[in-house]
Amino acid sequence: MNVGDPAPDFSLPGAGGEAVSLATLKGKKVVLYFYPKDDTSGCTKEAIEFNALRDKFAKAKTAVVGMSPDSAKSHDKFRAKYELAFPLASDETKETLSAYGVWVEKSMYGRKYMGVERSTFLIDATGKIAKIWRKVKVPGHAEEVLEAAKAI
Template sequence: MSTTVGKAEPKPKQEVLKEGDPAPAFDLPGAGGEKLSLAALKGKKVVLYFYPKDDTSGCTKEAIEFNSLRDKFAKAKAIVVGMSPDPVKSHDKFRTKYELSLPLASDEKKETLGAYGVWVEKSMYGRKYMGVERTTVLIGPDGRIAKIWRKVKVPGHAEEVLAAAKAL
């Protein structure tokens, strides 16, 4: 296990993704047995929100906010996908518990999280550890990054992303 962590650590330095860059491809398992890939969403606007952990207070609020606006995102021709390093089983429980209908991708290997520059060193109570920095990326129909929100504060965030998706 420590070799995987060692290999994953240089990836945060890759956080040079900026608006206009091609969005890194992904092909991951999702809740409910879904297969989620950027290639399958080509030609659509994609809201990819990265969150640290299923069923924690901030992550739950964020998922509920995005889920409640799902129809409005659909009208804006945008698909919302949540992604965390949690396993599919955890995503299934999380979706069932909060009646979420949006797709949740599982990146247990943290390769996509690394490619998007959201798997970073964090610090809490003086302890350093690797974790997900809450980030949202709006990908245009052309497969390029239209907008990035880093270090997201949850209240009102989904509405802000919706406004950007409508304007795209």
């Protein structure tokens, strides 16, 4: 995936029984952020940072969507626990994660395994990728994404 490429469409189950689809957000800018696991420290901090800026993203005509391989039921608990006000998509098949190139081989303590590379894609109102952040460090990331969303 590169800047300027069309963002791969998806339609996935989300928290609260809602379907989360890129097609339904056409005409809006979209922040699509990929995270490894609900209710872990880094993922929780990232979700809380995006949630805290939701009004500013709305003013910038930008929707925020989080995605992980966790189940919709797990997303329900995560959203409720932290009062998250944006959709969380569940990609248990990992098809969308793979399409965006974020389902990758990782290594911890010498052990190799497949997992989500924390990444964010800013998609413009026409459905093209405007900016990509890979191997995201959480502190200040949501603010950086907001500034980029305001600029397009």
